[in-house]
Amino acid sequence: MSVSVIRRIASPKKALTAAALAAATAGMALSAAPAQASTVTSASQAKAIAHKMIPDAAQFNAFSKIVEHESGWDVDATNASSGAYGLVQALPGNKMASAGSDWKTNPKTQIEWGLDYMNSRYGSPAGAWAFWQANGWY
Template identity: 65%
Template sequence: MSRISVRGFAVASATAVTAVGSVVGVASGSTAQNNDAEAAATDLTLLADIPAGQQAQVQTASLTQQADVQAIAADASAKKEAEEAARKAAAKSAIEKKEAAEAAEKAAQEAKEREEAEELASRSATRDASSFTVQSSYSIAEIQSMARAMVPGDQWTCFSNIVDHESSWNYQAVNPSSGAYGLFQALPGSKMSSVGSDWQTNPATQIKWGLNYMNERYGSPCGAWDFWQANHWY
């Protein structure tokens, strides 16, 4: 091979590298890509100094390198797109979870507020013992009507069950063995005087005492009824 042809081959090889560099610049968005492309176009004229067989080898090598560069650029682009899609999916999932948690918290708060409002309404509707007219005697129906007006609606069944078992709604019932007295068989009966001196003759006073007792000792009439069922006393 002559010096000229060797020189030509070297220049052509450099030209091929320059062309490949231009492709790399295009794939990576280099700002110098136009200059590289112009330089590559100029240098390609030097291929004329190389024999035809060697030109083919140089061109083949150049095209192979260009294909490799394009494949690398395509892989990088695909990877970038996949990472971006994964980021967007993760962000969307996080937003959906946050919204679901906020909705659940809001629903729980609303349910709590409704429950508190219902309980308040139930308690505000009850009457005090002093609001009933005093009578010389009372029927069971009258006593139960008084109790319904004083006991919260959600506690009525439990309250009624206890009175049914203790005195059958007889406000003057006396236990012959122990002396327990009244609707709730208080022992001694005089302890009901804490809410009214007419505890012996006024069912409303007894109801007030019995309701206070159940709330203070068991939390509610239903708490007292649960205990009664397990022990047959309260």
């Protein structure tokens, strides 16, 4: 092989090596960030949002107990048998669209809808929790 052929082969290899290194570096930087950070909400994040929306301690505690039993604070929780969805297990889940089009992924929207439901049907989250305790559902 001539030197010029070797150089032509070596240059693409260097370019590929540099590209692979850059991709690996970018991959490491991307993996350090949470996956789908804008749509994935942890239980603690959802609780913090609810706490801001429900400043009264007794009402927050009642709301929290219901959500803990219904979904474990999982925004994406789905009941396989009924189809109930979200933090407050709305049935059907798309009822929460009345609180916002982002009802599938936004804990604030789900909390807003759940609070409205509890207030309109039971008078408050505490009323909803009392009903839940007596019936195992709300």
